[in-house]
Amino acid sequence: MPHQIAVITGAGAGIGRATARTLARAGCDVALIGRNTARLEDAAAELAELHIRTLTITADVTDAEALERAADEVEATLGPITLWVNCAGAGVSGQFVELSPKEIQRATDVTYLGTVFGTRAALIRMRRRGYGTIVNLDAISLPRPLRSIESGARAAIRAFTESLRPEILHDGDRIHLSLVSLPAINTPRFVWTRNRTGKRLRPAGPLFEPEIAAEAISRAAFGRHRDVRVGLSGIGRRVAAFLAPTLVDRRQAVHAYHQQLEKYPAPDDAPDNLFAPVAGAHGAHGPFDHLSRRGMPLLLTTTLRTILTGTVLAAGAAALVTALRRKR
Template sequence: MASQIAVITGAGSGIGRAAALALGRAGFDIALLGRNKARLDETARDLTRHGIRSLAIEQDVADPQGVQDAAERIEHELGPIAVWANCAGATVIGQTAVLAPQDIRRATEVTYLGSVYGTLAALNVMRRRGQGTIINLDLAPALRGLPLQAAESGARAALRGFCASLRPELRHDGDRIRVVMIDLPAINTPRYGLTRNRTGKRLKPYGAVYEPEVAAEAICRAAFGSSHSISIGLGALLDPLRALVAPFYREARLADHGYKAQMSYDWTEGTQPDGLYEPVAGAFGAHGPFDEKSRRLDSPLSIFVPSNLRAGLFGALAAMALASLAGHMKKSRKD
């Protein structure tokens, strides 16, 4: 694997930086894409210290031609791209009614279209060889549809549908190119302090929060494995079941508790810098400010039980729940 090339977007900080280091240790040479050259160079220096070749390219993923040009440059200077991981993302958080349309558009351009442009650039070079792995990030079921997160939820849902349509097309054409979606819970990255925030309060993770190395390990599993979907945490199994059995309960609970679960008690002072349109200056590593409450290991269920088997377990549990509900309703009608 030493001669294989992995491309990471959003590689200057957060999940992208952790993934670059993890794939580098796994034997890949790494191409780093991001908007802040200084942070990319810092990541590249970390890779160099471990004897890993790298190439840092300053590039906004919302520019389709720029992303395609970057892919061609990587193929020319590093070698054939085997793995492409779309880790770049940006969003705006706040009640939907008060969000500026241009902010929603920009969040969609970076998170959804940026991943689409990365996928298309990867496909263009990988189809020359008929093989490769493209990795995109999704929200764990527990994070889908959160209040205040309409821009992020919409972008990830669009990406989920895009990848679902792409897979059968690749299979139809006989390409051995895998498109893997990774369902992520809250990850402790610097984004909580760098996101455009319209709530007036400081942001915090919703639910269980994991260190970025856990997400990076899932990206490595996607690169070396055969699954089309990888989930982190036990909630990946339980949350869809709860949503199926009691969908109105979740909506009511999010209405009652979803706001305060994402905001601290501290009000922000004035307008805070954010990275929605331009990167915020400064050095930011992989980790955010929540190390003390973050989990450093994935659930054993996620690690040792394949995604397809977990899907089967979920289906079986859902069927049992529906059968029990149907039996209860039938008994009620008889009574």
């Protein structure tokens, strides 16, 4: 395996920042891309003691030409890109009809098109050498009310990734495209998401620290897994949604609002990062460390999922055979 040159978008805070630390500890040289120069430099300073090379590049992922220039700078400074992780994202929470068209477009552009443009910049350069790894992020939880735009963007990322894989296989390149599905992660997004609900936002469902997400991304990259799912949460809800979608809709309408909202009103002048980065020092973690799980959950990789599915099918077949024998 060649020396790893990793590029991370959204690297100044949250999952991107935690991923930078994890990949640096694995020995990768790391290029950090984000909108806030001071925050990127602070993230790079954290990596100095690990004795790897770093490069910070200020760029907005919605600007495809800026990402192309950033990729060229990475290769000219650090060397050929072997790993690209698309962590950048932005959201807006609130009832859909209360969101402005500009807010909807911007949140979609950052989360979905930012991933598409990042993937394109990486793929163009990796195809010159015929190898590399690209990691995109998906969400485990069911689409929830008040988060329609983010839910749509993540679904689009999933479909985009699945459509792109056959193209790469057709061309015969040894380029790996991985999709990491994450539960709720304790990042600053709960503080700086544009909020049209009038209440402070809080996580719904099991919450994990950003280091868990970073470890899953690292395993997806180095293990060359097609898919990695963090934990088993949400599987039951997805089965229920398939079997009884109307009941799930009703339950979401009743319970999902209070699960995502604090009882305290949100400040009217709270800053958000939708159109510009929020000032100040923000690391990987958000404000919910007291609720977050630090233990590593089961990582359901493509291989493990195949084994589990085979085990369930074999057990079901054995039970059916036993039942048929008893009838005789």
